[in-house]
Amino acid sequence: MWSNHINYDSDMRTHQLVLTWIEKQLSDGQLSVGGRLPAERTLAEQLAVSRTSVREAIRILEAMGVVRAGVGSGPEAGTVVISDPTAALGSALRLHVATQHLPVSDIVETRILLETWAAARAKPDAPELEQAATLLGEMDAVERVARTADDFLALDIRFHLALADAAGNAVVSAMMGSLRESIQGYTARFTANLPDWDATASRLQAEHRDILAAIRNDDGARAATLVAAHIEGYYREAGVGRQAED
Amino acid sequence: MWSNHINYDSDMRTHQLVLTWIEKQLSDGQLSVGGRLPAERTLAEQLAVSRTSVREAIRILEAMGVVRAGVGSGPEAGTVVISDPTAALGSALRLHVATQHLPVSDIVETRILLETWAAARAKPDAPELEQAATLLGEMDAVERVARTADDFLALDIRFHLALADAAGNAVVSAMMGSLRESIQGYTARFTANLPDWDATASRLQAEHRDILAAIRNDDGARAATLVAAHIEGYYREAGVGRQAED
DNA sequence: TAGTTGATGTGGTTGGACCACATGGCTTAC
DNA sequence: GTAAGCCATGTGGTCCAACCACATCAACTA
Numbered sequence: 291m292w293s294n295h296i297n298y299d300s301d302m303r304t305h306q307l308v309l310t311w312i313e314k315q316l317s318d319g320q321l322s323v324g325g326r327l328p329a330e331r332t333l334a335e336q337l338a339v340s341r342t343s344v345r346e347a348i349r350i351l352e353a354m355g356v357v358r359a360g361v362g363s364g365p366e367a368g369t370v371v372i373s374d375p376t377a378a379l380g381s382a383l384r385l386h387v388a389t390q391h392l393p394v395s396d397i398v399e400t401r402i403l404l405e406t407w408a409a410a411r412a413k414p415d416a417p418e419l420e421q422a423a424t425l426l427g428e429m430d431a432v433e434r435v436a437r438t439a440d441d442f443l444a445l446d447i448r449f450h451l452a453l454a455d456a457a458g459n460a461v462v463s464a465m466m467g468s469l470r471e472s473i474q475g476y477t478a479r480f481t482a483n484l485p486d487w488d489a490t491a492s493r494l495q496a497e498h499r500d501i502l503a504a505i506r507n508d509d510g511a512r513a514a515t516l517v518a519a520h521i522e523g524y525y526r527e528a529g530v531g532r533q534a535e536d
Numbered sequence: 537m538w539s540n541h542i543n544y545d546s547d548m549r550t551h552q553l554v555l556t557w558i559e560k561q562l563s564d565g566q567l568s569v570g571g572r573l574p575a576e577r578t579l580a581e582q583l584a585v586s587r588t589s590v591r592e593a594i595r596i597l598e599a600m601g602v603v604r605a606g607v608g609s610g611p612e613a614g615t616v617v618i619s620d621p622t623a624a625l626g627s628a629l630r631l632h633v634a635t636q637h638l639p640v641s642d643i644v645e646t647r648i649l650l651e652t653w654a655a656a657r658a659k660p661d662a663p664e665l666e667q668a669a670t671l672l673g674e675m676d677a678v679e680r681v682a683r684t685a686d687d688f689l690a691l692d693i694r695f696h697l698a699l700a701d702a703a704g705n706a707v708v709s710a711m712m713g714s715l716r717e718s719i720q721g722y723t724a725r726f727t728a729n730l731p732d733w734d735a736t737a738s739r740l741q742a743e744h745r746d747i748l749a750a751i752r753n754d755d756g757a758r759a760a761t762l763v764a765a766h767i768e769g770y771y772r773e774a775g776v777g778r779q780a781e782d
Numbered sequence: 783t784a785g786t787t788g789a790t791g792t793g794g795t796t797g798g799a800c801c802a803c804a805t806g807g808c809t810t811a812c
Numbered sequence: 813g814t815a816a817g818c819c820a821t822g823t824g825g826t827c828c829a830a831c832c833a834c835a836t837c838a839a840c841t842a
Binding site for chain 2: 319345373375383384385386389390392459
């Protein structure tokens, strides 16, 4: 009795039809985060398309961070709806950077814009700031003991993401994460070539503390200024602007 | 003699292997915008995977706006590399809005942030402003003759995109476009219910002119203020914030 | 009771077949 | 010789029928 009859535009590729159907289920709330899609074979039969087309649609949704597919039985199995916008934006941006149609400098500039806004907007009592403080301590530990730039950078990313989350805008958080992810390779490559990583790390940590302190003092303007200087300084060392010549 | 041997991580899904290979070709510059991928059957043989897996990878790249697949022969046929970041970000955001894990209010807020920045940064002599001016004229014509909100909105979108492009940051442009696309359905739905569309359209047009004038006067600060008010006012009418109850 | 084993259902992968389509060269008719 | 028509070729689009690896759970066995 339920109408599966969506827009049978004759010039629509089959997997698009499946995508449309699923998106409609999501919009109508008949499918929500945590829910499961029908099994691929079942869905194929319901929509009267091949399993291949169903799978192509699911592949796209997976790349978009909308579903997660798992084999076997149990809670981890089946195709379940999730919500990971960062994944989608991140890989998309990374791919377009690879095509060299998105300059790294534009990405850095956008990152500064978003992160500056987030710092200015974050509330001093945001719970995410606790996590940020913890991460600062872990970075100190890494710096003191192992002195590996990779570990430090991993924590650095999470610190900046925590600050962005503190602004309470999911879109900005997702975009921030994706921007950072898209140039992660770039960042790591140049960081490995720094002459004095210890000095750089110390400077970054000092700046991190200042930023966090400013936010906790409810001084959004100062926090924003510090963030801009922090990021700009870092990438200036990397020589963003002159296109990669290594 | 060429090594196709990428990371044969045993726990990598087959289509991911294909994706990795293609992304490497892009990064290495052996594949760039305008170039063509090998035919699906050829690529499958080269990578020693099934055509199905190749197709799943291509489907993802297509959804990401990285390639375009065309049947037949000739210039329009085959799988050719393009660069349309907006498509990827737009559909991803739209899907996540559908899952109701990205509040429309966050999208609007982010749009204001990006567009305000773009208005403040746009140079008075940017060529995109010419296009923006032309679009203003077309909107006048639409308003005078047909009075259909849909046509007006289509031009309105292009006007705002032109302004964003004038700032010269490809990432911001792409994100702007995707944000707008992701809530296009939402916007159109509420616009149709406005009591006096003509009055609204006139007001929007007046604001558009003021914004464009401010940019051309090199008064970025004023342009930013006007843009923020323009967008905020529009969505306030829509009642963004109270979650959709139509 | 404890351990084993097999049935079941999931996504993952493959090969092969056929289709619609667009081109381009060949054949044919004039 | 030229023009019209036609078919070989190669492309992506779709479908099908298998088989695999995996994880669970119920039935069976020691």
